[in-house]
Amino acid sequence: MTPLERALRERIQAEGPITVEAFMEACNDYYYATRDPLGAAGDFTTAPEISQMFGEMVGAALADCWTRAGSPGSAVYAELGPGRGTLAADALRVLRFTGFAGAAHLVETSPVLRKAQKAAVPCAEWHEALETLPSAPLLLVANEFLDALPIQQFVHGTERRIATAAGSLAFDRDGDIVEISPAREQAVRDLAARLVSNGGVALFIDYGHARSGRGDTLQAVRGHRFSSVLADPGEQDLTSHVDFEAVQRAARDAGAAVTPVVTQGRWLQQLGIEARAQSLQGSNPERAGDIEAALHRLTAADQMGALFKVAAVHSPEWSVPAGFE
Ligand code: SAH
Secondary structure, three states: OOHHHHHHHHHHHHHOOEEHHHHHHHHHHHHHHOOOOEOOOOOEOOHHHHOHHHHHHHHHHHHHHHHHOOOOOOOEEEEEOOOOOHHHHHHHHHHHHOOOOOOEEEEOOOHHHHHHHHHHOOOOEEEOOHHHOOOOOEEEEEEOOHHHOOOEEEEOOEEOEEEEEOOEEEEOOOOOEEEEOHHHHHHHHHHHHHHHHHOEEEEEEEEEEOOOOOOOOOEEEEOOEEEOOOOOOOOOEEEOOEEHHHHHHHHHHOOOEEOOOEEHHHHHHHOOHHHHHHHHHHHOHHHHHHHHHHHHHHHOOOOOOOOEEEEEEEOOOOOOOOOOO
16 A cells, blocks of 8 residues: 555545545645656656657747747746756747746746756746746746646536545546536636736646546556556556636636637647757757657647647737747
């Protein structure tokens, strides 16, 4: 039994069955605080870890927004859940090239990942939550961050909980599931309010769907394979598909402007990833095959290109970010 499972069983014994939301929050807090889950030796691989081209496209999109807003000197780069800091390093390299000299603010709770981020972006400042980000125009990105925030599940209007049954953890009910994520919507609303007050743009990239729907999307991943959600609490990555319609609604409620939701493949292509791949291949002919494979993985519909979606939230006073036509 994992240390967290022991603690959760004691909690269920004392309080009764716990919600899926409380379970997911406890599992992910423990999981991220105790390891670097990324890469071949870890549990999963993310887009910025596949190729520098991903972070460079994010940097180019943010740089374009910043220049069109008149290159405000007060703007800062910000990121939610920056993993190993690879995306931040790649995006900042592009941003610096266009004259952006602002600070980097990283929202990260995991001490293990903060250490990796410090190696990648030594000059950054760290935050436990987005409330302490500076009151400045934000050039923000969140890749695979919203999917890790806890969700609630409902079966016929009743919130689904986790109990102990026959000596193991079990859901208290099954059936047609509807998911909502108050934590996710709160984060988007808070951020959108900041963009309205201070200016800026936020790019959300995640796997999920453009329209709200029914169904159980809670999943566990460990060692690059799907696993059972209730197995080994705290030792596997728990995520759910992001409902981008709910994200857009939360941002609009706070007065921010939102772009349409597009697929990652289309977004990267519109930002010019193919030209970037060709240029990288030209200067690194010995890596041409790897670069082609990375491009395919990031953009092809049967890889990450279609399942992953992108949407931007921005100040109504800033122009619409590129890539969403
Ligand atoms: N964006 C990175 C990592 C994605 S994994 C990449 O694309 O590679 C999820 C990240 O979100 C990790 O850095 C994790 O520690 C962080 N995270 C998860 N829940 C969080 C929370 N509630 N507050 C801040 N960071 C969180």
